Amino acid sequence: MAIHYSTLQDNVACGRTGLSLKSTQDVTQVSCKLCLRTVEKGAAEPVRKTPTLAELRAAAKAAKAAQLAAETAKPKSTLSPRAAWLQRLQQLPGTNRMPRGVAKQAFI
Structure with a gap:
């Protein structure tokens, strides 16, 4: 009788x-020869050096999620593009001209 x-x-x-x-x-x-083979296989498990496809996909998904989170964290201006441009022009030092038709021009 075999011993397992x-x-x-x-x-x-x-x-x-x-x-x-x-x-x-x-x-x-x-x-038992089957038990001996099982024990030998369990002791000599090969070390994987390359990641599996599932690990690569998970890493790509995590990177994409981090990129989307970084993009949404950027501060957004609450002004319309025209109002933002007007504000920028008003903050310039000196006697700079406003765009035509926006306000009365004090100088030409």
Whole structure:
């Protein structure tokens, strides 16, 4: 009879079930070849160096959301473009001309 590898009493590494299964947590006493292969595969998991497609998509989505948040955080002027232009011209030092038809011109 084979001895299976088990971390829990009801669960063996090869997937077999039954009340008469003998199991142990010591790898040196395991005789089931499927359990031994499972233990070997679990110990030597390869390290991924490249991100998965799902991780790349999540990163792109997060970057896009951060960009949209930065754009909406910019202060917006409450003035219309014409009123903003008039205010800018009035703040200029000296005797600068206003656009034609806006106000009486004191000088030409």
